[in-house]
Amino acid sequence: MSSHGDPIPMTSAACGPLSGTAQVPGDKSISHRSLILGALCVGETTISGLLEGQDVLDTAKAMRAFGAEVTNHGDGNWSVHGVGVGGFAEPDQVIDCGNSGTGVRLIMGVMATSPITATFTGDASLNKRPMARITDPLALFGTQSVGRSGGRLPMTLVGAAEPVPVRYTVPVPSAQVKSAVLFAGLNAPGETVVIEAEATRDHTERMLAGFGAEITTEVTEAGRVITLKGQPELTPQHIDVPRDPSSAAFPVCAALIVPGSDVLVPTIGLNPTRAGLFETLREMGADLTYENERSEGGEPVADLRARFSPNLKGIEVPAHRAASMIDEYPVLSVVASFASGKTHMPGVKELRVKESDRIDAMAVGLRAAGVTVEDGPDWWTVTALGHGNVAGGATCASHLDHRIAMAFLVMGMATNAPMSVDDGGPIATSFPIFETLMADLGARLSRT
Incomplete structure (x- = not known):
């Protein structure tokens, strides 16, 4: 069942050339953080281009529960009247973060050093995901x-009444x-220090500085050493949310494998x-070019043009690159099926604990479509069939996973x-206009 209603079976069939401009939604990571940081200011933060997928809407609802005034003005324009750092009120109800691992983990962090108690839950998928990776370092603050066995939701957090700063080395790459x-x-x-051996997405650091x-x-x-001085007075901002590169991945990759396609995806965060x-x-x-490269709101952006690429070849994807594309491996494995040779993807154990076990989910579906896939605990390999040779004809389980x-x-x-997929409903969590x-x-998409 979909996380927000009955299952929505969907089917996709071969189509003619894809063409036109794909105006993908705002970046989900930046949308979450815009609402949260707005709630930590005293005064009004305004946001344009906010992703209005269910994951972000659940974060907006959570900020209201903690006392912030969050208003939707329509067309992606929102405002947040915040309560200041340390100003969160204790919520009256359980905080339901739906399908969003990002939302629940970031919100837990924000409330962890305020003297309040809150209980968190989510849908069936989120309630299976590990939270000890968050609660262990938060315990260092006090x-x-x-929670449930294995550090799973539902979970109650009691914030530290007298928090202490910490120095923490992140054991696995995780933004x-x-x-x-x-x-x-x-x-x-005082100063809280975070050390990460491998760089992960740095929106939090950029946006904290901006506020x-x-x-x-x-x-x-030892890696990237990030030092934050505690108890600042954050200043309200106006945020123009760039378009989401993780959402852009889908029209871009579709254009690469559908003959004759030429698709422009504007204003993508790079x-x-x-x-x-x-x-x-x-x-x-891939015939993929960057046009009109520029900077907006401190983030590099460009317009991406993707054209059909009949001569794709399999490669060894560097393991160190995994953190910068962890959400895109499912659709990359699809593109790899239409290439020549093998595409090997190591260093991706994080895929095992996403909304689903993404390695297993994709491997099972790809094999059902006639593609050869090998996989291990932290790697997988797709052996391509080449363009025109991928059979398809399978019905795949989405496992409540939008990607x-x-x-x-x-x-x-x-x-x-x-x-076909058994349930396309979860797509609404990140890409409601897909x-x-x-x-x-x-x-040629249809609900079946």
Whole structure:
């Protein structure tokens, strides 16, 4: 069942050339953080281009529960009247974060150093995901947590009444863990330090600085050392949310595998900690170009043009690149199915604990479509069939995972027989206009 209603089976069939402009929604990571940081200011933060997918709407609802005034003015324009750092009120009800691992982990971090108690839950998918990776470092501040076995939701957090600053080395590359610790450090005295051996998406650091926090990043032999001075007075901002590179991945990858396609995706964020997919696709021989490169709101952006690429080749994707494209591996594996040779993707154990076990979900579906896939604990390899040779004809389980559903629907646009998913409902969590946008480009999607 979909996380927000009855299952929505969907089918995608081979189509003619995809063409036109794909106006993908705002960046989900920046949308979450805009609402949260707005709630931590005293005064009004305004946001334009906010992603209005269910994940972000759940974060907006959570900020209201903690006392912020959050208003939707229509057309992606929102405002947040915040309560200041350390000003969160204790919520009256359980905080339901739906399907969003980012939302729940960041919000836990924000409230962890305030003397309040809150209980968090989510849908069936989120309640299976590990939270100890967040609650363990938060305990160093003095936060207490009680949840289900294995550190799973539902979970109650008791914020630290007298928080202390921490120095924490992130054990696995995770922007969510890093961000949760930094957000907790906002209401702790002194300096909180986070060390990450591998760089992960840095929206939190950029946006904290933009809102007036005193934060520095130093590259050392141990990795990136991020130092945050606690208890700042954050200044309200206006945020123009760039368009989401993770959402852009779907029309871009579809254009690469559908003959004759030429698709423009404007104003896409190209933060180097997020753009690993596009670099990888170009190494595979994709006809993917950046146009009108510029900076908006401190983030690099460009217009992406993707054209059909019949001569894609399999490559070894560098393991160090995984953090910059972790959400894009499902659709990358689809593109790899239409290339020549093998595409090997190591260093991706994080995919095992996303909304679903994404390696297993994609491997099962790809095999059902006639593609050879090998996988291990932290790697997988797709052996390509080449363009025109991918059978398709499978019905795949989405596992309440929006990216799994969209990846197989993109695949069906170029397979010999249609591809179906058992539930396309979760797509609304991150890309609510996916169906209409792809149909406008020429895709043949149907609800079955």
